Amino acid sequence: MKNKLSLFAIIIFLSFCFAIFYKGLNHTNTYTPKITDKKYIPIFEAKNFNSSTYLKSKKIFEEDIYYIVNIWASWCVPCRTEHPLLMKLSKNESAKLIGLNYRDNLDNAKKFINEFGNPYSQILTDSDGTLSVELGAYGVPETFIIDKNKKIIKRFIGPINRKIVEEIKLIIK
Amino acid sequence: MKILKIFIILFLSIGFSQLKSNEKNDELKNKILKNIRCLICQGQSVYDSESDFASSIKLIVDKKINDEMSEDQIYKFLRDKYGDWVIYEPELNKNTYVLWLLPLLLFVVGGAIIRKNLIFKNS
Numbered sequence: 001m002k003n004k005l006s007l008f009a010i011i012i013f014l015s016f017c018f019a020i021f022y023k024g025l026n027h028t029n030t031y032t033p034k035i036t037d038k039k040y041i042p043i044f045e046a047k048n049f050n051s052s053t054y055l056k057s058k059k060i061f062e063e064d065i066y067y068i069v070n071i072w073a074s075w076c077v078p079c080r081t082e083h084p085l086l087m088k089l090s091k092n093e094s095a096k097l098i099g100l101n102y103r104d105n106l107d108n109a110k111k112f113i114n115e116f117g118n119p120y121s122q123i124l125t126d127s128d129g130t131l132s133v134e135l136g137a138y139g140v141p142e143t144f145i146i147d148k149n150k151k152i153i154k155r156f157i158g159p160i161n162r163k164i165v166e167e168i169k170l171i172i173k
Numbered sequence: 174m175k176i177l178k179i180f181i182i183l184f185l186s187i188g189f190s191q192l193k194s195n196e197k198n199d200e201l202k203n204k205i206l207k208n209i210r211c212l213i214c215q216g217q218s219v220y221d222s223e224s225d226f227a228s229s230i231k232l233i234v235d236k237k238i239n240d241e242m243s244e245d246q247i248y249k250f251l252r253d254k255y256g257d258w259v260i261y262e263p264e265l266n267k268n269t270y271v272l273w274l275l276p277l278l279l280f281v282v283g284g285a286i287i288r289k290n291l292i293f294k295n296s
Contacts, residue, residue: 129229136254139226
């Protein structure tokens with residue numbers, strides 16, 4: 001009786017482990033942290049991608065619209081998969097897409113844009129990754145939505161997919 | 174000759190004080206980096222990690238120390254960006270009081286049980 005009970009307990013335990021791992025396998029690699037208190041975008045100064053001029057954050061986000069900040073790099077493979085979706089998203093006029101080129105070689109980044117197209121209205125350079133830390137980013141790719149009050153209202157860690165694009169469209173509508 | 178001696182002494186003392194302050198800053202930097210969790214690594218501190226995330230955090234911490242921010246101010250800055258999880262030693266607040274007080278509570282309860290058993294055995 002005791003043996004049967006322990007066998008039953010082991011089976012239950014193993015099934016539980018299997019269910020957890022199986023669920024994990026199907027889980028999306030996009031991590032969306034809950035933003036409980038919406039924070040204002042930090043004040044910063046960033047180098048323009050196409051020229052060596054510096055831009056102030058106030059100037060970058062001056063319009064009274066939604067902004068989508070996408071952190072990308074030419075060496076980042078998931079960035080390539082999300083790029084066509086960003087191209088589609090860039091056609092939406094209710095938000096401006098700002099690119100933040102993360103720890104990248106400028107020549108490679110320019111080749112990337114020439115090859116896959118430029119979805120961004122403006123690209124900033126973050127050569128040492130410190131600007132991304134100011135934004136609270138984990139790495140590449142990462143996407144932030146900034147509302148009209150200049151607050152970060154949502155962020156997506158990892159490549160965006162069709163479902164996320166629909167979610168973004170709903171938010172910026 | 175006298176002027177030269179004074180000049181050398183001054184030069185060396187400035188050099189040593191600079192070296193000492195750099196050493197102090199490095200010590201503080203390492204202490205802080207060892208207490209920051211690398212959020213994209215598995216079980217590594219920022220100090221131990223060579224990832225892009227860790228490298229960026231190292232640069233930021235270095236910059237903040239040079240801007241004369243205190244250790245607590247740097248922790249606060251990182252906590253604001255990434256939440257309590259980024260610091261290995263969480264501060265006592267409404268979300269972490271169970272974490273801090275539970276071991277103490279277990280210690281007290283355990284101690285009380287042992288004491289009770291000892292008294293019971295002796296009697």
